[in-house]
Amino acid sequence: MKEKKIIYSREEMFKMNKKKLEERGVTLEDIALIAYKQQSKYNPDIELSTCLESVAKILTYRDIFHAVQLGIEIDILTEQGKLSQPMQDILAEDLGMFGIDELLGLSIASNYGVIGQTNFGDIDVNKPGIVGKLNKDGKGGKCHTFLDDIVGALAAAASTRVAQIQSEEVAEHDPNIKQLQMNLKQKK
Numbered sequence: 448m449k450e451k452k453i454i455y456s457r458e459e460m461f462k463m464n465k466k467k468l469e470e471r472g473v474t475l476e477d478i479a480l481i482a483y484k485q486q487s488k489y490n491p492d493i494e495l496s497t498c499l500e501s502v503a504k505i506l507t508y509r510d511i512f513h514a515v516q517l518g519i520e521i522d523i524l525t526e527q528g529k530l531s532q533p534m535q536d537i538l539a540e541d542l543g544m545f546g547i548d549e550l551l552g553l554s555i556a557s558n559y560g561v562i563g564q565t566n567f568g569d570i571d572v573n574k575p576g577i578v579g580k581l582n583k584d585g586k587g588g589k590c591h592t593f594l595d596d597i598v599g600a601l602a603a604a605a606s607t608r609v610a611q612i613q614s615e616e617v618a619e620h621d622p623n624i625k626q627l628q629m630n631l632k633q634k635k
């Protein structure tokens with residue numbers, strides 16, 4: 448019997464995530480655009496390509512791979528009517544009081560701390576770009592119950608990651624921090 452493959456490399460996980468998202472009508476650029484819109488309010492100098500790099504990076508992490516793949520799988524099975532009741536109807540109707548989709552989104556965003564979580568909350572409430580489109584399309588025929596939260600959370604994570612990298616760059620150019628680093632080195 449062929450051995451089952453359940454562990455994937457980061458490169459493989461990235462490719463599978465990208466493919467799965469695209470099959471569901473979401474490009475990495477769509478996600479980067481939301482991250483860009485959110486983060487450029489605080490950092491007007493950032494570029495869309497930086498946000499896109501962050502989206503790509505985040506899609507290589509194992510925890511995030513599992514969340515993306517599982518959430519999308521549930522949406523697909525729901526669309527195909529393959530779940531049993533009561534979950535079939537609850538998910539197909541995208542019941543507002545069902546919160547496990549948000550919980551999955553929150554688990555993705557939580558990789559980037561409290562700021563990641565609040566950034567996810569902002570996207571969840573305001574539904575910018577592709578998130579709004581997914582939400583609307585999910586009301587007719589399609590099931591995007593998990594996908595809209597996954598995409599919002601990936602955008603929030605990417606946006607927060609960009610902010611973290613920016614802070615590190617600022618810190619590196621701060622003469623006080625440079626001095627602190629030198630002192631630490633001398634102590635070692």
Ligand code: MG
Nearest residue numbers: 548592593596
């Ligand atoms: Mg949802």
